Amino acid sequence: xxxxxxxxxxxxxxxxxxxxxxxxxxxxxxxxxxxxxxxxxxxxxxxxxxxxxxxxxxxxxxxxxxxxxxxxxxxxxxxxxxxxxxxxxxxxxxxxxxxxxxxxxxxxxxxxxxxxxxxxxxxxxxxxxxxxxxxxxxxxxxxxxxxxxxxxxxxxxxxxxxxxxxxxxxxxxxxxxxxxxxxxxxxxxxxxxxxxxxxxxxxxxxxxxxxxxxxxxxxxxxxxxxxxxxxxxxxxxxxxxxxxxxxxxxxxxxxxxxxxxxxxxxxxxxxxxxxxxxxxxxxxxxxxxxxxxxxxxxxxxxxxxxxxxxxxxxxxxxxxxxxxxxxxxxxxxxxxxxxxxxxxxxxxxxxxxxxxxxxxxxxxxxxxxxxxxxxxxxxxxxxxxxxxxxxxxxxxxxxxxxxxxxxxxxxxxxxxxxxxxxxxxxxxxxxxxxxxxxxxxxxxxxxxxxxxxxxxxxxxxxxxxxxxxxxxxxxxxxxxxxxxxxxxxxxxxxxxxxxxxxxxxxxxxxxxxxxxxxxxxxxxxxxxxxxx
Ligand code: G4P
Numbered sequence: 001x002x003x004x005x006x007x008x009x010x011x012x013x014x015x016x017x018x019x020x021x022x023x024x025x026x027x028x029x030x031x032x033x034x035x036x037x038x039x040x041x042x043x044x045x046x047x048x049x050x051x052x053x054x055x056x057x058x059x060x061x062x063x064x065x066x067x068x069x070x071x072x073x074x075x076x077x078x079x080x081x082x083x084x085x086x087x088x089x090x091x092x093x094x095x096x097x098x099x100x101x102x103x104x105x106x107x108x109x110x111x112x113x114x115x116x117x118x119x120x121x122x123x124x125x126x127x128x129x130x131x132x133x134x135x136x137x138x139x140x141x142x143x144x145x146x147x148x149x150x151x152x153x154x155x156x157x158x159x160x161x162x163x164x165x166x167x168x169x170x171x172x173x174x175x176x177x178x179x180x181x182x183x184x185x186x187x188x189x190x191x192x193x194x195x196x197x198x199x200x201x202x203x204x205x206x207x208x209x210x211x212x213x214x215x216x217x218x219x220x221x222x223x224x225x226x227x228x229x230x231x232x233x234x235x236x237x238x239x240x241x242x243x244x245x246x247x248x249x250x251x252x253x254x255x256x257x258x259x260x261x262x263x264x265x266x267x268x269x270x271x272x273x274x275x276x277x278x279x280x281x282x283x284x285x286x287x288x289x290x291x292x293x294x295x296x297x298x299x300x301x302x303x304x305x306x307x308x309x310x311x312x313x314x315x316x317x318x319x320x321x322x323x324x325x326x327x328x329x330x331x332x333x334x335x336x337x338x339x340x341x342x343x344x345x346x347x348x349x350x351x352x353x354x355x356x357x358x359x360x361x362x363x364x365x366x367x368x369x370x371x372x373x374x375x376x377x378x379x380x381x382x383x384x385x386x387x388x389x390x391x392x393x394x395x396x397x398x399x400x401x402x403x404x405x406x407x408x409x410x411x412x413x414x415x416x417x418x419x420x421x422x423x424x425x426x427x428x429x430x431x432x433x434x435x436x437x438x439x440x441x442x443x444x445x446x447x448x449x450x451x452x453x454x455x456x457x458x459x460x461x462x463x464x465x466x467x468x469x470x471x472x473x474x475x476x477x478x479x480x481x482x483x484x485x486x487x488x489x490x491x492x493x494x495x496x497x498x499x500x501x502x503x504x505x506x507x508x509x510x511x512x513x514x515x516x517x518x519x520x521x522x523x524x525x526x527x528x529x530x531x532x
Contacts, residue, residue, distance in 0.1 A: 003331065004299055004300070006331070007298070007299045007330070007331060007367065007368075008299055010084075010331075010367040010368075011280050011281050011298050011299060011367060011368050011369065012280050013082065013083055013084050013280070014083070014084045014085075014086065014280050014281055014367065014368070014369035014370070015083055015084070015085055015086070015108070015109075015274070015275055015278045015279075015280065015369070016086040016088065016106070016107055016108045016109075016281060016326075016369040016370075016371075017085075017086070017087065017088065017107050017108060017109045017110055017111060017278060018087070018088040018089075018090045018103060018104050018106075018107040018110050018111075019031060019087070019089075019090060019110070019111045019112075019113055020090060020104070020110050020111070020112050020113070020124060020127035020128060020131070020138075021112065021113035021114070021123070021124055021127075022115070022118070022121035022122065022123040022124045023123065024115065025113045025114060025115040025118070025121070025124070025143060025144075026113050026115065026143040026144060026261045026262070027090075027113050029143075029261040029262055030111070030113055030141065030143065030261040030267075031076075031087060031089070033261050033264060033267050034078075034080065034085065034087065034271060035076075035078065036203075036204065036264075037080065037204065037267065037268055037271055038078045038079060038080040038081075038085065039079075040078040075087065075088050075089065075106075075324065075371035076089065077370065077371075080271060080275065081271075081272070081275065083275045084369075084370075085275075086369055086370055086371060088103050088104075088106055088107050088371065089103075090103050090104065090127070098399070098400060098430055098433075098448075098449050098450075098453070099309060099430065099431070100127065101127075101130050101397075101398055101400060101449075102308050102309060102382065102397045102398070102430065103308060103309060104127065104130045104131065104134070104136065105130075105134060105308060105395075105397055105398065106308045106324075106326035106371065107136060108136070108137075108278070108279050108280070108281055108282065108369065109136060109137040109138065109139065109278045109279060110127075110131050110136055110137070110138045110139070111138075111139050111140075111141055111274070112124060112127075112128060112138050112139065112140045112141065112254070113141045113143050113261075114140060114141070114142050114143065114155065114159070115143055115144050115149075116142050116143060116144045116145050116147065116149030116150060116152075116155060116176070116258075117144060117147060117148065117149040117150060119150060119154075119155055119158045119162075120158050120159060120162045120163060125162060125163065128163050128165075130398060131251060132163075132164075132165070132251055133398065133530065133532050134398070134532070135250060135251045136251060137248050137249050137250075137251055137254075137278070137279065138165070138251060138254045139254060139255050139257070139273075139274060139277065139278070140159060140167065140254045140255065140256040140257065141257050141259060141261075141270060142155055142256060142257065142258045142259070143259060143260065143261050144260060144261075144262070145173050145176055145177075145180045145258050145259060145260045145265065145266070146176075146177065146178075146180045146260040146262065146263050146265065147177060147260075148176070148177045149176055149177070152169075152172065152173055152176075152232070152258060153232070153235070156169060156256060159254065159256065163254075165251065165252065165253065165254050166241075166247070166252060166253040166254070167253065167254050167255075167256050168240060168241075168243045168253055168254070168255050168256060169186065169236055169240075169255075169256045169258075170185075170186060170187070170243070170255045170256060170257050170273060171183035171184060171185050171186060171192075171257055171258060171266065171269065172184045172186060172229070172232060172233055172236065172258065173258040174191060174193075174221055174225070174229060175221070175225055179225070180260060180265060181193055181194070181220065181221065182194045182265060182266070183257075183258055183259070183265075183266050183269065184212055184229065184233065185209075185269065186233070186236075189211065189212045189213070190209045190210065190211055190212060191209065191210050191211070191212050191214075191217040191220070191221070192207060192208075192209050192266075192269055193207070193208045193209070193210070193220060194206065194207055194263070194264070194265040194266070195208075196263055196264075203264075204264055204268070205263065205264035205265055205267070205268075207268065207269075212233075243255065245277070248277065249279060255273070255277060257269075257270045257273065280369065281298045281328070281367075281368040281369035282298065283295045283296060283297045283298065284296050284328050284329075284394060284395075285394075285395060286385070286392040286393055286394045286395070287392060287393050287395070288391060288392050289391060289392070294392050296328055296329050296392070296394070297329060298328060298329045298330075298368035298369075299329070299368075300329075301328075301329035301330055301387075301389070302329070302330040302387070302388040302389055303327070303329065303330035303331060303332055303336060303338065303386075303387060303388050304327075304328050304329045304330060304385065304386065304387035304388070304389075304392075304394075305325040305326055305327040305328050305329075305332075305385075305386050305387070306325065306326060306328065306383065306384060306385045306386065306394045307323045307324065307325055307380045307381065307382055307383065307384040307386070308324055308325075308326050308382065308383075308397065309323075309324040309382065309429075309430075310322070310323050310324070310376060310380060310381070310382055310428065310429040310430065311324070311429060321375070321376040321377075321378075321425070321429075322373040322374065322375060322376055323373070323374055323375075323376040323379075323380035323384075324371055324372070324373050325349075325371065325372050325373075325374065325386065326369075326370075326371055327366055327367060327368050327369065327370050327371070327372065328368055328394065329368055329387075330368070330388065331365060331366075331367060332349070332352070332363075332365060332366040332367070332370070332372060333364065333365050334349070334350070334351075334352055334362075334363070334364050334365070335348055335349065335350055336348070336349050336388075337349075338386040338387060338388060339386065339387055339388070339389075339390040340379060340380065340384055340385075340386055341384070341385045341386070341387070341390060341391075341392075341393055342381065342384050342385070343379070343384075345379070347379050347380075347386070349372075349374050349386075350374070350375065351374065351375050352366070352372040352373065352374050381428060382397060382428070382429070382430040383396055383397045395532075396531070398530055398531060398532045399530070399531040400449050400529070400530050401449075401478060401479045401480055401481075401528075401529045401530070402433055402435075402447035402448055402449055402479055403448075403449055403450075403477060403478055403479070404447070404448050404449075404450075404451055404453075404454065404473070404476075404477075405435075405445055405446065405447050405448075405473070405474040405476045405479075405508060406445075406446050406454060406471050406472060406473045406474055407443060407444075407445065407446065407471070407472045407474065408423075408446050408454075408457070408458075408469050408470070408471050408472075409469065409470050409472075410467050410468070410469055410470075411467075411468040411469060411470055412467075412468065415465075415466070415467045415468075418465045418466060418467050419461065419465070419467045419469070421465060422460070422461045422464065422465035422467060423461075426457055426460065426461075427501070431453060431456060431457060431460075432446055432447070432448055432453055432454075432457050433446070433447040433448065433500065433501070434446065434447070434500075434501055435447050435498040435499065435500055435501075435506065435508075436498060436499050437496070437497070437498055437499075438496075438497035438498055438499055438505060440499075445474065445498060445508075447479070454471060457469075458471060474508075475510050476495075476496065476508035476509060476510055477509065477510060477511050477512070478508075478509050478511070478512060478515055479498075479506055479507060479508045479509060480506065480507055480509075480515065480527035480528055480529055481500075481504055481505070481506050481527070481528040481531060482505045482506065482507055482525055482526075482527060482528075483525060483526040483527075483528060484522070484524055484525030484526060485524075485525075486505055488524065488525075489505075489522055489525055490521050490522060491507060491518060492514055492517060492518060492521075494509075494510045494514055495507055495508060495509050495510065495514055495518060496508045507527070515527070
């Protein structure tokens, strides 16, 4: 009983989330500000690996540092105003990978960062789609309000139209660009004014609040701007419905916040609202061995979790592989013995780690919502369910149609053995997909969702397995899994039939047109882009 009370308290304190955005929208800056406001760091502007600055907290691989981008996903834990925050780091590069998608499934909610001058960009849209499919609630952070940007109403409309979700402005910007003074908190009807305290927002911004209707507010804003602001707020009231928390939790509405992560304007009120709105770890659905559904309650079910990421050779000194586990229920203690359902085997979870700002630290206990990294001596695969009781599996991780394909060979045939070893490791990590021609004959095809996955693969084969490789791109640009009778399936000359590692039939297309044509030609088959 006492344990249940502890669990209840620990679960209520936790917020586990991911930030989704297009590169350069401000994800790193916002993460860093969260660290600043939580007291985990004292000066902002040092976390990133870009442009020769100190390496990002989550940058692990040498390649990431060389290129100044964040390729791998990690989790960081720290406390913000008595709330335990777990941030899952989703790679921010243009050519993001499947890792990003999988990481999202480990989040209980997401923050979508949008650049106010750019609106909803491609990568944000793709990541949002996963949130939508998985019913992950999303908060919207419209960033860079200190720069000339698009009209706020326009931006709200774009979120609604492009992402097919209702939006609700929690605050409203007072001016923009050089004249971005602060925000109106719509709930309290207060103006929240900010002042810069340092260049580049290295320190927290000062905040002063006045009622919207007060003379102080009017004077600070100026008569003309004030009148415009009141008009916009009235428009919002007329156009929108009231905020519904239930709809937010069901991914039906996204609360929108206007801010500037760089100058810290609007950052603290956003974080405060975030810990209030974001859900704590909740029950997750799983499937029993007989196929029936079961709800895994974070408090009443003894320890359970699943592996959402595997990464080898993270630490050069250890040359180890780590499996990252999202805890879904119960208390985790060091050396806990759990069942791996896939292998029907018991495993001791020794040397568990958590991450803060790039530093590994050993954890003695952890709770639902937390992510622990454990040494993987080949006992884990992506998607594995682990638990004390056994008898169920969490929902499989989503798989997305690969969009780039290649053949890859070792330059030196004498390195074939190391090449094969490295490839197996990378495939098991889910860093790359391996396809076979449909008839099972012929060479393997390497497939990825993002181009960077190939670069990472080649880099890692060289760096970790000492194998130089040659890559020959294949001309396919999209693909799909085929559901239906393969005997009756017709394909165009230019497309290619293949099968994935599980033997599921797939088809690779040279372009979208080819794909659309194939869909029309096979009305009795289903061509699937995402396996959720
Ligand atoms: P990302 O992780 O989403 O890729 O974006 P990141 O935070 O690295 O931000 C991308 C660029 O946008 C950075 O500038 C950053 O300083 C800037 N930025 C982030 N938030 C704001 C904001 O609220 N206002 C303004 N004006 N700029 C913002 P950079 O020039 O690419 O890099 P740096 O030299 O400043 O580090």
